[in-house]
Amino acid sequence: MxxxxxxxxxxxxxxxxxxxxxxxxxxxxxxxxxxxxxxxxxxxxxAPIDATIKEFFSQFRTTVANKKVQPKNLIAAIRQLAVMTNAGISVHDALNEIAGATNDAKLKEILTQASENINSGLSLSETFKRYRYDVGGITLAMIELGEQTGNMADALASLADILEEIQENVQKFKKAMRYPMITMGAMAIAFTILIMVVVPKFKAIFEKFHAELPLPTKILLGIEHVMSNYGLIVLVGLVFFIMLILYLYRNNENFKYKADKLMLKTYLIKDIIFFATLNRFSIVFTELVHAGIPIADALDTATSMIDNAVLKEKLEAVKVSVSRGVSLTEAFKDTGVFENMIIQMISAGESSGQLDSMMRKVTDYYRMRFNYILDNMSSYIEPIMLAIIAGLVLLLALGIFLPMWDMARAVKAH
Incomplete structure (x- = not known):
């Protein structure tokens, strides 16, 4: 605007x-x-300054307050929609029925609006595009597949299976992260108590002897000073900073691209994002190719549901290359994203005319790699967790005992 x-x-x-x-x-x-x-x-x-400020805070509140539909409620709704459309009930009537039965307020709003839009002549995919953040890119891609093939019931049933698999992976991830989060949380509480209760007592002793303090002690005293005098300000500032990062990530394309690029270089996070993204891409692309959708259109739809801006840019290059007549194998190879084994599998499927069958094997491979990371999450995190705990313990030990030893030596010398 x-x-x-x-x-x-x-x-x-x-x-x-x-x-x-x-x-x-x-x-x-x-x-x-x-x-x-x-x-x-x-x-x-x-843009006038007052209008810019007003729009910023409006979008900020919307971004922070906006919540996605509960995944289990969305999956249940899609299952019901698949069954009802397969039974011959119109999409309009099915949406009204499901909207009336769900307890999820956000989902009820989406389904009710979708029903009204369909009644006014819009397609289901056009309606759901307005709620992309709430329902996800995969939902849009599979609904478009159902509209293109004319078999909405099968597309919705496949969508429910895909979303259930994704939800299971999310639960696995949360379960794997539970132990490290509890451990680090307990360590943070213990560290805070030591800083706020123990360090001030030693501070009085250090000040009494006017001794030259080592660097670890100065760091501890500095942390204690900040937490005692500016703790609430730091906490509020941290919360605001996190909210601002979320706002910029969702509303600023340049910031999102740089953040996505950084995440693809970060230990462990890069593998989770990489294999999760390619797994979702291959699932949707395989379904579209199997349904007889032209490869260029299938690439366009599958790429549109990718969230990571860097990977999306590379896969969009595949779509452009294929539309110019380049083979799918060469287009995938030029991205530098896919390993040689995957390129060979795609080449074999393309040359034999069984691309959809080979892409299912590719999907299984990425699913296996992603599940392996989730199943071994604790072994990846433990070294980082141990290093952080060791660093905090070392800081406390050196910060408190080094000056005590110096004072003990000074007393003996006298």
Whole structure:
């Protein structure tokens, strides 16, 4: 949306009005519709400061407060929709029935709105695109598949299976992270208590002897000073910082791209994102190819549901290359994303005319790699956790005992 300053002549008086519109023609249309007068001049201007601030806080509140539909409720709704459409019930009636039965307020809103939009002539995929954040890219891709093939019931049934698999992986991830999170949380509480209770007592002793303090002790005393005097400010600032990062990630494409690029270079996170993304991509792409969708269209749909901006950019290059006549094997190879074994499997499937069958094997491979990471999550995290705990214990030990030893030696010397 852009801002325009429109100059009108209303009853002999010159008026300047600021409008928000998609383009110049839209601004002219709004000016003529909302104001009675003669249009004299229109020019694009930068966004007013007050409007920018107001829009920022509005989007910020929406971003922070917005919650996704509960996965189990979405899966149940899709299962019901698949069964009802397979039984010959219209999508409009099925959506109304499911909306009335669900207890999820957000899902009820989406289904009710979808029913109304379908009644007014929109497709189910067009309706759900407005709720992409809530229902996810895979849901959109599979609904589009059902519309393209004319077999919505099978597409929805496959979608429910895919979402159930993803939800199982999410539960595995949470289960794997539970022990490290509890351990680190307990360590953080213990460290905070030591800083707030024990360190101040030693601080009084150190100040009494006016001894030169070593660096670890200075660090501990600095942390204690900040937590004692600015603890609440630091906590509020940390919460605001996290919320700001989330806002920028969801609303600023440049920031999101840099963040996604950084995550693909971060230990463990890079493997989780990489294999989860390629697993989802291959699942959707395989389903589309198996349904007889042209490869270029299948790539377009499968790529659209990828969240990581860096991987999405590389896979979009595959779509462009294929549309220009490059073979799928060469297009995948040029991305540098797929390992040689995968390229050979795709090549074999493409040359034999059994691409969908070979892509299922590729999907199974990425599923296996992703599940392996989840199943061994604790073994990946333990070294990091031990290093953090060891660092905190070492800091406390050196910070407290080093100056005590120095003072003991000073007393003996006297």
């Amino acid at each position: 852009k801002y325009y300053q429109v100059t009108l002549l209303v009853r002999g008086n010159r008026r300047n009005i600021i409008l928000k519109a998609n383009d110049r023609a839209d601004a002219i249309s709004k000016a003529k519709k909302d104001y009675q007068g003669t249009l004299i001049r229109i020019k694009e201007i930068s």
